[in-house]
Amino acid sequence: MVEDLSVRLKAYEGRPAVLGGRGKDPVNAPMIRHWCEAMGDTNPAYTGPDAVAPPTMLQVWTMGGLSGHETRAPAYDELLALLDDAGCTSVVATDCEQEYLRALRPGDEITFDSVIESVSERKTTRLGSGYFVTTRMDVRVGDELVGTHRFRILKYAPAHAPRTPAPTPPPSTTLAPPQERPRRPRPVVNRDNSGFWEGISRHRLLIQRCVDCATLRLPWLPGCNACGSAAWDTVEASGEGSVYSYVVMHHPRFPAFDPPYAVGLIELVEGVRMVSNVVGVPCDKVRIGMPVRLEFARCDEELELPVFRATREGVVSA
């Protein structure tokens, strides 16, 4: 069944995605200026009487804008409909590859055609399972090819959404984190620490407390390191803490991790410390003493981890 779909999808390779597209406006100075202002791009090549358009605007001249375009080819609509029917209803753009053959100048009238270059096998990504569809657009002025624009999207069936205020995967459109990548290592769960992970699954960070001397301990251990008692209960962490120490990992590269990233030793207000990721701030902005707050990050459909988000007042600028 799935194989059958793959064969049907492959048949769309080489068929048109857009036929006879025309830019709604010729290349023009006001659009260039708006773009440069938004990007903070002060390159003098883009202003004055001999101005050229920023090459990275190539796709902009082909965009339909608020009122849309009507030059999409039937083959592309059919392909997307097939994917919708297969449950792959969400879409994200993942890659953009542009080649510039000559600079565009105000007055250039843009035309474009786009072809379905490839449809991948079914792939499983962090966002969900689906198919990568690559289109290649040829951009012309008159008969002259002035640039090519290759665009890759993932049409996918969303995996389970996170239950809580964790970093959410982005929704359906032009952005995305769907590289296929190894999954993070699984925690070792045993009889001594299973209560901790059971707490995490309910979004509660539980600290062990000695029943005899009330000393708190984290990570979970069979006995109290103060009085030796094996009797314990738990208290729930408030979630407030600060960075007690940290390192920034540059090397070695571990699968499922993107260095550089900060690993923090977080001191909870309850007085115990734990190792975790510091999120919400670039790794080189993490500082000792920075206030952080607990949240739960979903890594994949099976794994959720406690992480610590730098709170606004703690972010050091420059």
Add this chain to the structure above:
Amino acid sequence: MKVEAGDVIPPLEIEITRTLVVAGAIASRDYQDVHHDPELARRRGSPDVFMNILTTNGLVGRYVTDHFGPDVVLRKVAIRLGAPNYPGDTMVLTGTVEAIDGATVTVKVIGDNGVGRHVTGTVTLTSGEAA
């Protein structure tokens, strides 16, 4: 300018403001609601609006031409996206010259934010003499 393989381009910090996200989307004529309407973005499961791929592309191009100057010409920009750029975050672009072939220079660009790696890219440019 003398360029050698292995040269590191000074990092550029870009504050991801709501204004930048929206201005970039509109300047690139991308009216997808998730790039300008926080309410609709949340309804689609995103915590906020986020930067579109065209803006990322433009910022990567700007980062490289800011460094090499107005006489260089961009020939290719290829980017792959990862973690989203949300308002309130900071993206730090870093670049390294990977290869030089005559007047053609290839630069690897990476943009990291507080969530992770937003963009990985390769930019190919030629110096003015060859253009």
